[in-house]
Amino acid sequence: MAARAAATRLASLTGTRAGALAAHTVRGESTLTPSTRVEFVTTGVLVQRLLRDPELIGADAVILDEVHERHLDADLALAMVCELAELRDDLTVAAMSATLDAPMWAGLLGDGSTGEGGPAPVVEIPSVLHPLEVRWAPxxxxxxDARGVRRAFIDHVVAQTALAFAAEEPAEREEGNGALVFMPGAREVDAVVAGLRGRDDLAGVDVMALYGRMDARAQDAALKPSDRPRIVVATSVAESSLTVPGVRLVIDSGLSREPRLDRGRQMTGLVTVRESQASATQRAGRAARLGPGVAVRCLRHEDWAGMAPEAPPEAEHADLVGPLLTLACWGTPRGEGMALPGALPPDRVAEAEEELRGLGAVDAEGRATPRGRDLAQIPADPRLARALTDARGIGSRAVAEVVAMLASDERAADGDLVALLRALRSGRHPGSRSWKQQARRLESLVPRAAAAETTADVQVGTVVALAHPGWIARRRDNGGYLLVSGTGADLPRGSSLTGQEWLAVAETSRVAGRGSGALIRAAVPIDEGLALEAAAGYEVTEDRARWRAGRVSGRRVHRLGAVTLTSTPVKATRAAARRAVADALAEEGLGIDGHGIFTWSRGAIELRRRLGLLHRVIGDPWPAMAEESLAARAEEWLGPELDALARGRGAGGASMASALRRLLPWPAAAHLDELVPESVVVPTGSHIRLEYPEVGSDLAPVLAVKLQECFGWTTGPTVCDGRVRVVLHLLSPARRPLAVTDDLASFWVNAYPQVRAENRGRYIKHPWPEDPLTAPPQRGTKKSGR
Structure with missing residues (x-):
């Protein structure tokens, strides 16, 4: 749209016809003639032209406009033209924008454009700055919400537009007689247009839409000056590179629609987000080009501080498969060493290159193969180009028509691609003309193949399946779908595709708060045979073992990527069984806390705690007992038990105490019971078990013993070779706690008299001597004498 509008504007200024002085070239459309001096092209067209003609023969200058927007095609075009300028001293390169970091861009252009070294010169063109009033209308x-832009918000924008437009008196508009309303997408634009056209207070006002999918005639009508008052409702296409004449009022929704890559699902979808401050500034500035203007922002003033200063570069979230093929064909895999405004994300570069290798388009080093160069010459996504060249069985014309449809901006109502193809072929669809032109162009790029007797369903299904084999989907029991790539997805409610067993999916998007979180926007039913043929690279038959209900079981699985075709029981191989046990161990844990593979007896838990205290206090050679440490050394101390599980035995019979003893260091292990004894002998001769602290705790062991059994005991027990005092929990005859101490001598002197006074009347059958240091210890009552 911007290329056509700019060419038309220059032709108008110079009084020439289209193509005489100024022409435009976009996908499938051109007014270029031999007499053209200035050609306006999209950056995508420029990149394709550079691949076909790396020297740009006949071009004296390349001017790149709105470079601040950081579209990926624009970044590539800049880097490629800069390299060309280093070889061609006669080529002038300029980068333009009203809001750009001039020193950074001048450095990128560098000596390639000046021929003299250093940064490129910066040329500033001043413009008249008219007053701009900014209003806030939250x-x-x-x-x-989770489904997108709320209807209530659309109604709010309609109301604010009508209110602000009515407040602008015609006499005050001077040259301007219109308003520009920014909405995030075409659906919202149409909704606001419908709302404004239905208002009585806007009778006599032309209300027009402006977005990329409209036909050229409708776009031109919105971009031509008019004497009538009008409101143009547009997407971000009118934000910077287009000029809508006569605008003195801007209504900004504050929303933007941007592509975002979902790394987990490996799919890119458009999401509605808060616009950046730079975008809001650009939009508001449209109101003050002719004179004083007003910008109404449909958000709170305090929201401004939370908005990003700039929109993120497209390279950070876009699909990199096509751009990387372009760079590979240019001779600079991954763009290394080029004057890119920002480096491409290395992890996503690796993922995209892997997909290109799957297409046979690049080699192991990322260099373009002959097949890759052929695919790059086709003006479509490399996946669609692959389908164009490989889906020969249905005839070259049918393939070209389907690819042209998928590469276009046309959207299938209800996601039904076959219905869209039929509408385009009928000629009654608004986009039929440009679609037919693109289809003829694509057909001319591949060898002619005879037409086959196939239905539109088969034609669309074949192309989509070959283009996106990882997006072939099979219906789940719950009504959703599982893609070969492993992503779960759902159809829109009420979709005509509901219930189809297999789908070839062409378009998906993320939808927060619903089902799988992924929505199938466009698809076509296919049969299992086509699914297996198109995704043959994903077909695998393997023996699997899994941990289930405390045992290993084996199955032979025939699958298409993540989609299981058949699954039958088999005896698990030893290697697969061991992997299943290891996976279960990592996922479920050792069972120390009662949840995991193994059952730990009291003895095993106590042994682990004793060893944990030794490791904390003494360190080497005593092993660490933290669960992560034990899991890391599982093969070392649990080897026989893991082997038994892999052979199909259950985990219930495993002795974790015996297994744990395999970690005891030799010869220090001989002193284990001396260093951390299981029990302590108290003055009565009783053997009382010690309670050791949890692993990871900094507490000391505890000895819970009747107070009367400790008479005459002045020095309490220690462990770890005397380094740790045991804490005594002195109990009443009813085994209720009376005192806690690790210093018995101090307790008898300072605390015992109070304890004796409080308890001798309560427990009269038990001794409470005044001098506990000389009294004999007793387990029983005074009468029993024990």
């Missing part, structure tokens, strides 16, 4: 509720 919506009472949220602008969006």
């Amino acid at each position: 919506t009472p509720g949220s602008a969006t």
